[in-house]
Amino acid sequence: MHENDGSHGLPTQDLITRLTRTLRPVRRLWPPSMRLAVFGSLQIVVFVVAGLTLGLRGDLSQKLHSDGFLLELGFIIAVAISSTVMALLAAVPGREPSRWLALGSVLVAVLGLATAFAAAPWLDPMMGHFVATGWPCAARTAVVAAVPWVVLGVTVRRGATLVPGLAGILTGAASFLFATASLRMSCPLDSAAHLVIWHLGPVLVGILASVLIGSLCLSRRPRFRRSGSQ
């Protein structure tokens, strides 16, 4: 092997010796399909618990007969599932989704939601209490998203993603979109202003926070140190 020093301050051969000496058996990462099944089960539990604790909107059975509402829910859940799959794949080197596909699907989700929400009437009988009726929805979205977000983040962290920022976006999109779907079944307000600000807003904030946290916490790669500091 080559004897040059690297940035880590020791010859490559010495690094190999050190890595060999510290080798321990490892538990292999579960395949993405199995991790998806586990996360999906958790998500179902969260849906049920959220439904029991937050309650369901009074007109849910009527809403479930509306094509528009079903399409909206199906769209949110489909993008949330695809974001979950891509986040789990992003944890494995060589299996990362295409950056454009991943970012494109999140963008389509946000734009699709914005379009669907904005299509509702903007005026609301509760408009006088816009903030008072709105902020609990944002807070509930964050609470419902919290556990899946942490679990998915830990699951991705358990892998070895080479694209931590992208994995963060996908983790945020998956958990906050599932939470939004859950909130749509409990929140009775359908005005565009309420949906855009208090339902879509938390999704955007969650995704942005996930990018930052993902970039910092999801990578397992060694940090580069300049040889000048050896």
Place this chain on the structure above:
Amino acid sequence: MLRVQAGDREAYRALLEDVGGELRALLQRRLSGGLEVEDVLQEVLLTLHRARHTYDPRKPFNPWLHAIARNAAIDAFRRTRGRLRWERLAGDDLPVEASSEDAGREPSLARVLARLPNTQRSAIEMVKLQGMSIAEAARRAGIAPGAMRVRVHRGYRALRELLLGKE
């Protein structure tokens, strides 16, 4: 790799030495020689170590390994994008000695190098032409590695100006 995941150290050493040679050749084609290649190679080996549990034995090994190497190389390229551009210009794409046909049309590297200050010229020669690491070149010159980096950087900058005719 299965044996590595089970903790077999002999298999691990053989694997690292095996992929080390292959990766060095791959990285030398993508990056300039010397220190940067060893830096990136070591990053790849460390990442391989930390990511070894993610390898799925049902999938081929090379795409997994090459994804790690490609990312490390891209990161290295981003870190030193400006420097690499001039390293290629000064080192890889130009002949050290110009042919008689070229004389008078393109400045040869040897002629341009001769116009650099002694400290910068010897820094470029040791690191770029002889393939020494920064640490090795710094030891040889009796200066700190950081100072050697500065000399190499200034040497590249001066070379760039000379090669582009900004004298």
